[in-house]
Amino acid sequence: MNEQKKSNTQDYLVEIDGLKKWFPVQKSIIDQILAGKLEHVRAVDGVSFNIRRGEAFGLAGESGSGKTTIGRLAIGLETATEGTVKFDGIEINKIPKEELRKLRRRMQVIFQDPMASLNPRMTLGSSVTEGLRIHYPESKADHRDMVLSIFDKVGLTPPLFFYNKFPHQISGGQRQRVVIARALITKPDLVLADEPIAMADVSVRAQLLDLMVQLKNEFNLTYLFITHDLATAKYICDRIGVLYLGRMAEMGDLREVYGHPLHPYTRALMAAVPVPDPTLRRTQPMPEGEIPNPINPPSGCRFHPRCPVARDACSVEEPQLRELRAGHQVACHYAEQFL
């Protein structure tokens, strides 16, 4: 058993087990007394997965599926209501704040909107140096060279040209490159990328995706890649988890999941993604309704009110993830029909 634990810790950089995050709904005092108990938004409601070292793990889902909250929990920006998050074998909710701060050097973030991520009054050079000042104060003399070298790596060339510029003076694609540079300057192991290219134009997206893949290989990074766009995930992720209303619906190797989607929700999502070819227009109908309220999620399987193959049992018993194909788990009672 002990042996097993050890090898797991070596294989996995991030281990997430039974993770829950419930946000209390703000109400007036009178409502609280009348309602009797506090209501919660169940943003994440029992999610488990591991991320191997050097892998790009994708979390995909619609708005309200809990993907961003899981990302924030994974790097300790939120505290879990229940469940554990381990980073390199260390349970991050159990260590003192000071320790967590040190650990943060190894986990960095890239957010969606680069303009909101960069301080408009700081030059690009000083924004990126900030991480070095905090985590590598001893090597102060080398900071400038380190920043220039990372600028070069992310394609901000010539680096000196960008060093003293402000965020508003450069283009959107270049700004996201600065944010990537800032994430990588502390030499992290894990990079959380929350919709990193959603704001970029199509012609710039491909450049940024390519850069992220290239940097991952060069710096031996592990990615937690959060996206609402399944098509984008294809170009960067090794494995993918599909979330629905705070639960994992399906998880596995990306090519396996995309090639043989087993959950009715994943199947609908995949069919819904528009394809840039008018001769291949989708003909099958889409499931009814929209993603329900996470305060009172549907009983049993959360997808059952919208599911085209739901049966009576689906509203009673909540399905658990089970492995139906090698490296491919699905939380659906009746997924066998799609094998």
Add this chain to the structure above:
Amino acid sequence: MSAKGELLLEIRDMTVTYHTRLGPVSAVDHISFDIRRGEILGLVGESGCGKSTMGKALMRMLPPPTEITAKHMLFDGQDIMKYSAAQLRDFRGRRISMIFQDPMTSLNPVQRVDEHLTEAIEVHEPDYKKNTGMERIKKMIEKLGIQTNRLASYPHQLSGGMRQRVMIGLGLVNNADLIIGDEPTTSLDVIVEAKLVDQMRDIRNDFGVTLLIISHNIALVAEMADRVAVMYAGHIVELGEAVAVFANPLHPYTYGLLKAVPNIKLDDTEELYKMAGEPPNLSRPPSGCRFHPRCPKALPICSKYEPEFLNVTNDRQVKCWLYQNHPEKTTPTLKVTA
């Protein structure tokens, strides 16, 4: 209503100029094109290419100091450019209606759905009677796939897709000829978006309305448009039947854009095409063809002169020197067969 396929809107030489601190910026620069009755025309382009400006300019919705100029803008034979303020007020909403990206900010949060619809009719029909008119509203709303008991709902009680359909309904109750959708599905989740795409196609068929769909999402346009126009830096660079444009893009920008779209199909090539550079700033547009600094097929002439927007086949217009003659051009002009 007249026959499908005839011209609904004929725009010639339209320019829209914003006056900014950095000087005048022409977000739409000498554009000419047609919209045919009953079609779904998709207008795609990246942010800042002028596609939203164009949508607003079609309703002359850009107040001074922004300037809209055009040789003419014929809507059903009448030149909108010559309309007075009063004529425009009647024209907007009744002949052309517009829906935006976020329906929550377009609908009044303290007005019920039926109040929205009644108001839309009353503005254009002063002698409209509420009690008899309700039948008309109910019929239309049912065709849009909204149950009539939803008429008493407020916008926040509706789902995102339903709100967008109410917005479409505001145009349809007045029998608008053209509905302009500016990123109508962008704020929706992908399954709801797909459903709205289906519904918009049905609405076109049921009501015979013409749709202009403005989007940055080229795959979405491929899903629904009959014809597609591609915009780059204030110009339409290619226009044609959707099937033909996607099968055989002629302009190098269209070609690159199509290759750069992530595709969910696994059998596709794994490499995304990486277009060089980024879209230009329109306050200082590149000389000649505005795409030349990023174009893999650029000729010496491309940086000197701007190509015309010309027919290369009956149904395809392209703005590119590859397909046009010029005395200074040394390479042969490409011929395209339909």
